[in-house]
Amino acid sequence: MIPAETTPPAAEGFSLTIRARNKDAWDAMVGHRFVQDVRADRLPDAVFQRYLRYEHAFVETAVTVFAQALAKASTTDQRRRLATVLHGLVFDQIDYFEAVFRDLRMAPTDEAGASLPDGAKGLRDGALALAANGSLPEILAGMLAAEWAYETWCTEASSHPISHPSLKAWVDLHVGGAFAEQVVWLRAEIDAAALTASPALLTAMETAFRRTLELELPFHDAPYR
Ligand SMILES: Cc1ncc(C[n+]2csc(CCO)c2C)c(N)n1
Structure with a gap:
């Protein structure tokens, strides 16, 4: 009998595979000008304030996306995890925006998002279409692409000084804790789904991953106008 210790390691998970296969889009996102400016502590205030508006609208979008994911879930574990994500969005993230708009004396955002630039609308519309038409x-x-990229660049940026307290707080929301656990869970879900997925579903998962990264780029260009 072959001892358990000699069992070959499991093949690399699908989450790492699709990240590696889409390294160009991944690197463009985690090395975006916006990310470089945060890391170098030189993000202009006007850019940060425009970004905050687009982000506030994006968090509202993410609530709809995760609500549709919850509706498509088939296990109690998935429903609990997705309810936890929704809790984080409607409490922690929305609280952050309310506090920051108050601190920076910014007027509240128009809820309908009619004034959003094309880059922010593109990510919103892509995510909403994926949520409406895609399988879980x-x-x-x-969403793994969007969250994992943020976890990666925010973790790296958080080791540098960030002098704007609201920007520091935003970066820290995406480092460790509940957010990091969410990324671990998303990766585990993708890795597990891939083990039984048809070739067509594997392609669709990879397309969603790549497309989201591609839509993140103009979103982060937009606040520079
Ligand atoms: C443009 C943009 N892309 C990704 C994130 C990262 N992120 C933080 S919370 C959340 C949804 C569910 O938790 C996602 C995707 C972001 N904030 N803004």
């Missing part, structure tokens, strides 16, 4: 693994693959 596709939706989660798209």
Whole structure:
């Protein structure tokens, strides 16, 4: 009998595979000008304030996306995890925006998002279409790209000094704790789904992952106008 210790390691998970295969889009996002400016502590205030408006609208979008993911979930574990994500969005993240708009004396955002620039609308519309039309693994693959990229660049940026307290707080919301656990869970879901997925579903998951990264780029260009 072959001892358990000699069992070959499991093949690399699908989450790492799709990240590696889409390294160009991944690197463009985690190395975006916006990310470089945060890391170098030189993000102009006007850019940060425009970004905050687009982000506030994006968090509202993410609530709809995760609500549709929850509606498509099939296990209690998935429903609990997705309810936890929704809790984080409607409490922690929305609280952050209310506090920051107050601190920076910014007027409240128009809820309908009619004034959003094309880059912010593109990510919103892409995410909403994925949530409406995609299966659960596709939706989660798209959201994994968005969350994993943020976890990666925010973790790196948080080791540098960030003098604007509201920007520091925003970066820290995406480092460790509940947010990091969410990324671990999303990766585990994608890795598990891939083990039994048809070739068509594998392609659809990878497309959602890549497309989301591609839509993140103009979103982060937009506040520079
Ligand atoms: C443009 C943009 N892309 C990704 C994130 C990262 N992120 C933080 S919360 C959340 C949704 C569910 O938790 C996502 C995707 C962001 N904030 N803004």
